[in-house]
Amino acid sequence: MRALARAITLVERRDPSIRRLEEMLRQDARVPGVVGFTGAPGTGKSTLVDSVVALLRKNGQSVAVLATDPNSPFTGGAILGDRIRMQRHALDTKVFIRSMGARGHLGGLSLATREAIRLLGAFGFDEVILETVGVGQSELEVAAMADTTIVVLTPNLGDSVQMIKAGILEIADVFDVNKADLDGHTRVMTELRAMLSLSPKAGWKPPILATVASRQEGIEQLWDAVLAHRRHLEKSGQAQALTEQRLRDETAEVAAELARRRAREALDKDPELAKRLFDDRTPYRTAEEILDRKR
Ligand SMILES: Nc1nc2c(ncn2[C@@H]2O[C@H](COP(=O)(O)OP(=O)(O)O)[C@@H](O)[C@H]2O)c(=O)[nH]1
Ligand SMILES: [Mg+2]
Structure with missing residues (x-):
């Protein structure tokens, strides 16, 4: 774990020694599943991720969480609140949690994150979960790196469907209306469904799920939707195409x-x-x- 943490620091700093690292790890190039959680702050992404980590561990899988914040120069550890929330996994060697900030030039974060994902694969992690912390274009960057992007909404007025920014509908592979214990979640789901029916997108139709992350409700269904999307990518040949596009x-x-x-x-x-x-x-x-x- 120490070696992994050190290697990720090198890619964050854009250290020239990354090149040697790449050669060393070439043989172990396992590709982990990459799932991104994006959505406004406070929608419950960290709570969801924590629950998904628990589910994956129950299934015997190893998982790494990368919290990406392009607005923060802060690197090399977990963001305090998230660290506390995910404390229960702190002693588990099959769980790796790390926050990554932007250093240097634009796009540096996504490059470092891609390389970190490859390192995590080489170190044997089955799944990598990306959580966006900042708001703005980071959502699109994360979507470009994740095989499956989950857009998290809540019944709160502030992030209701009308407020969805342009572009977010296109990047969502799965919608999750979290805080389904609060009033208005059925309304949000209905609005979302109506909105999606307008887009004539062929192929994968993003499912809309409901969760109560704070009570770990709906987490298995959410993960099932991720696996269904993954199978869709494999079957349609998009998985291979995505991999090649990312390498380019x-x-x-x-x-x-x-x-x-x-x-x-x-x-x-x-x-x-x-x-x-x-x-x-x-x-x-x-x-x-x-x-x-x-x-
Ligand atoms: N009522 C309710 N609160 C939740 C739920 N999930 C998370 N929260 C709370 O929402 C707040 C923000 O959660 P957090 O995971 O930090 O959101 P993030 O900023 O998107 O990562 C915390 O106080 C959580 O306890 C839920 O399903 N229902
Ligand atoms: Mg968070």
Whole structure:
């Protein structure tokens, strides 16, 4: 576990030694199932994740939870509230909980998270659960990394169906109306159903589930929906296509990162080149020149 934590810190810091790590772990490239939980703060995502972890452990599976917060520079541990909530798994070596923050450039978090997922697979974890902590574009980033994205809503007015942001309907593979112990949950489910019936999406129809995470109700059904979606991805060939697309995206991001590093180094080490750039104000030409250089 210590080695794993250390390796994840390296990918978070975008340390150049990741490359060696990749070679070392190549043989153990097991692919864990990746499930994302997204939704407004307070909808009960952490409580749900905690319940899902308990269910998976009961089934004898190992599980890692990555809480991703692009708005936080904070890394290297669990966010306090979530850590307390998930305390009951603290001594379980088949449960790994970690929060990941954004460092460095845009997209750094999703790159680090992808690499962390691969590390978790190599360390033998069966399932990886992603929880978005921040709000905003993080939802889309997480959806791009997860095989199955669960959008969590509640009967509260604040995050009712009308408030659903554009884009979120498209990323949801499963809807969960949590806090089904509160008034109004049937209304939310009905509105959601009506809304989904308008979209002519063929293929997978996102099911709408209800849970009371704080009482661990509906968790098995929620997980069954995840497994059904997973089977759908396998059968339709989308699973393979997704894997390949992700590797392409990741490679493009790594290439951008390496190019950025090379450009910075070249400008630091070559005062002539830097001077020409400052005189001519030609970032494009200079960038091309740097990338064309023999290494
Ligand atoms: N009434 C009710 N409260 C819940 C339920 N699930 C979670 N909560 C509470 O909602 C609050 C926010 O939960 P949390 O898991 O931290 O939400 P997150 O911000 O989405 O991770 C906490 O006080 C939970 O105890 C539920 O099913 N019903
Ligand atoms: Mg949370």
